[in-house]
Amino acid sequence: MKNNDKFIKGVICVNIFMFIVSIVFSRKIPGLSANPLTFLSPGSDSLFAMGATGSIPVGSYHRWWSLVSAGFLHGGILHIFFNMAAFKQIAPFVVRVYGIWRMSAIYILGSIAGFFLSNLAGVAFTIGASASVCSLIGTLLYYGKSRGDVFGNSLFRQVRGWVIGLFVFGLIIPGINNWAHGGGIAAGIVLGYILGYEQKTRENVFHRFIGAGCIGFTAVILVVSVVSGFLSRFS
Numbered sequence: 001m002k003n004n005d006k007f008i009k010g011v012i013c014v015n016i017f018m019f020i021v022s023i024v025f026s027r028k029i030p031g032l033s034a035n036p037l038t039f040l041s042p043g044s045d046s047l048f049a050m051g052a053t054g055s056i057p058v059g060s061y062h063r064w065w066s067l068v069s070a071g072f073l074h075g076g077i078l079h080i081f082f083n084m085a086a087f088k089q090i091a092p093f094v095v096r097v098y099g100i101w102r103m104s105a106i107y108i109l110g111s112i113a114g115f116f117l118s119n120l121a122g123v124a125f126t127i128g129a130s131a132s133v134c135s136l137i138g139t140l141l142y143y144g145k146s147r148g149d150v151f152g153n154s155l156f157r158q159v160r161g162w163v164i165g166l167f168v169f170g171l172i173i174p175g176i177n178n179w180a181h182g183g184g185i186a187a188g189i190v191l192g193y194i195l196g197y198e199q200k201t202r203e204n205v206f207h208r209f210i211g212a213g214c215i216g217f218t219a220v221i222l223v224v225s226v227v228s229g230f231l232s233r234f235s
Contacts, residue, residue: 004100008095011087015072015080015084018073019042019080021050021229022073022229023046025049026046041076042074042075046229047075049229050226051068051069051073051228052066052073052127053066053119053125054123054124054125054126055119056124057125065224067112068217069221069222070128071108071127073128074127074128083128083133084129086133087129090136093140094140097143098192098195100203100211101203101208102210103211106139106187106192107132107135108132108217108218109187110131110134110135110136110138110188111131111132111135112187113187114131114132114181114182114187115131115183116183117179117180117182117186118131118177128177134166134181134182135185137163137185138186138187138192139188139189139191141185141189142188143192144157146193147199163185166181195207
């Protein structure tokens with residue numbers, strides 16, 4: 001359990017670190033207005049340089065690595081707060097059900113899938129960990145339905161309510177990337193089925209290989225992201 005907690009805190013710390021760096025690398029002073037939606041917002045120049053994704057970065061500039069980096073960038077203090085609060089609430093249960101390595105793969109691959117779908121849908125510029133969080137929600141949908149007992153059915157209904165609320169919220173609030181959310185949820189369901197959960201398949205060498213590979217690949221991309229932001233700001 002201690003390792004699980006450390007891992008979850010580590011993911012949150014990486015997101016916070018990337019958020020701070022994106023502010024430091026912004027050419028303009030981040031917004032300090034009383035409007036919470038724009039408070040401490042990194043500049044679009046910094047976000048683009050550090051790997052915001054979308055049909056423009058990928059389609060026009062061929063920045064395919066942004067499909068990974070975008071999941072660790074946020075557009076403001078409320079944006080990162082809500083995403084990390086949701087992650088902190090959902091992640092402990094996903095770790096218990098799937099294990100650290102499988103959850104790592106689901107978190108990273110689900111984000112990539114969500115952003116890939118939103119790029120195909122023509123979303124020009126997008127960031128945030130919500131696609132990753134939605135992939136974890138997708139795995140819980142699969143787990144609840146697959147388990148099928150009283151607890152599983154109850155969990156499935158609860159998570160289904162989250163999904164419905166998420167999409168209603170996305171339709172009401174402008175700027176929400178429903179394509180990335182939907183892609184993340186779908187990827188989470190598929191990955192949950194492929195990788196299995198503890199009651200069906202104990203975490204094994206294959207899961208460790210996939211999880212460690214995703215973590216290592218992401219670490220390299222985030223280094224590229226920081227270097228790209230530094231060069232854009234100070235070169």
